[in-house]
Amino acid sequence: MQPAVSVKDLKIAYGDHTVIEKLSIDIAPREFLVLLGPSGCGKSTLLNAIAGLQDIRDGEMWISGKNVTWEEPKDRGIGMVFQSYALYPRMTVRRNLSFGLRVAGLPKPEIEARIARTASLLHLDRLLDRRPSELSGGQRQRVAIGRALVREVDVFLFDEPLSNLDAKLRNELRVEIKKLHQSLGNTMIYVTHDQVEALTLADRIAIMRDGVIQQLASPSEIYHRPANLFVAGFIGAPAMNFIKGDISIKAETPVFESNGLAIDLAGYPFLAPVRPGPATLGIRPEHIVPDRGTESLPAITGNVSVIEPMGADTVVWFDWAGQSLSYRIMGDTTLQPGTTISPGLDIAKASLFDADGVRL
């Protein structure tokens, strides 16, 4: 199948400073791709390059089977939503929505029809004659989304559209965007630094650092099988626990050793035949099991330092070998700081990384 958007060997630089060295990515039609990464990782730059708002040094850009590398933004068949909404302040909502269509010289009835469709889809009907300054943040962002939708294009680009909203509105609009994608079925590329948005919205997530895609995979794959230490540490809250140690082979079974802890790795799904050497064991808070029960999980013993009740669940922090580790339990706990505990580690769900941080 022909990709909806295809970036080939993209290079972006400001003067001598290279932001993106050589990046290629294919995005399938109807796919929701999230570009995720810390600020300054080049994700917005990449999005702007796809939109044609960013000069590139090298590479090609294909949208809907057309080479648009040298095309103006308006000719690329894209709609874009910005973090600051970027609504035209002196125009009413109606004129904001129709601006692009008027520039394109569409006939009036067509413009009216498109505005009516978009307004009802986004519940903007009653706001059409207001100015942006008379709208709330959430309404403004809906207008901004509407301005992209009226263009009726194949590809929508979102540049951190929810970052300026408060937490409650962010959740509401997130769900709205997801519904919108399900009902419209357009290709969407969405930039964010918020991992919750990425995990909930994406069909695939591209995690970026320093202009390089670290892992491109489904949210579940990224969460459960991070490709490297950076991805493992970036995704998940509270963050994944990391224990530094060594892998050695004892009686033909790989064993992870660290500070007196010896963990049998027979249950770990290695990607390649294992070799002894330094390694990092990463385990998510929910994969440390407080009650080992009948399963013979390797135990780790420490003292409870802090209890963080979060409502639905509780995060327990404990000290082990001078390091703070956390695990998550459902509901409340009667544990008190200072108590000695020895929860078990679910090694089958853990991640192991070699000395270079690459998944084993």
Next chain:
Amino acid sequence: MTTLAHPRGAKPSRLSVGRIGLYAFLILSALFFLLPLYTMLVTSLKSMDEIRQGHVFALPDTLDFSAWKTAWSGACMGTQCLGVRIGFWNSVKITVPAVVISVSIGAINGYALSLWRPKGSNLLFGLLMAGGLIPYQIFLYPLVRLLADLSLYNSVAGVVLVHVIFGLPLVTLLFRNYFVAIPEELCKAARVDGAGFWRIFLEIMLPMSVPMVMVASIFQFTGIWNDFLIGLVFAGRDNLPMTVQLNNIVNTTMGERTYNMNMAATILTAVVPLAIYFFSGRWFLRGVAAGAVKG
């Protein structure tokens, strides 16, 4: 015995001695600065006989508007006795196009320099500002030569051109600083919508910058209206602006000095910028504040 009030609710305002002193000082200062205007006004309404009595601050016995009439349509400049109205219309012919052109070009400059930043735009802006800092007396002679070569010397078009050139640094600076605060994403959104350089400027940026257009226009209008030197040097005999003509009228020494007429002519000359300050004080203050914070 009075009970001490328990602090609750809005804090009561109190008029302290310091406050009263402050207000007294402010009122006195205001009166002091209004005094010349008052003197001019009463003098212009007096007859020459009354003026000769020397009571400068006294109100006129009878209101006599004849000095105003003479000032407007009969005051003599040399041997020509047509009043300041000639200069008034000359000033209008010079100021209006100069303001419109300099504000328009300045707005476009500021927009291009802040939101499009073409190659070398910083250098261009720096040069423009440097040009604005050099005292313009230095430019006078070269400009006279230049305009003479262009056959614009001694013409309204020539003065307008000179005013536009000297006004551009300030107006460009004002607009650049105004547009620099506008999020870049607005420009990007408009580009995605298919708008180009001029469309973004005319349909999005210009409607947003109405306050700055007002401020720049006021700055330029008062500056150009009050100008003396450029008008004197470049306008030529037939196009002298009101300020130059006023000077010539007041300095015409034939017979008695008609103080009442001089005062009336002076007020007539000052009345346009005064009216602008008066009716646009809000915008003007905003512009001064913008200049203070950002300039």
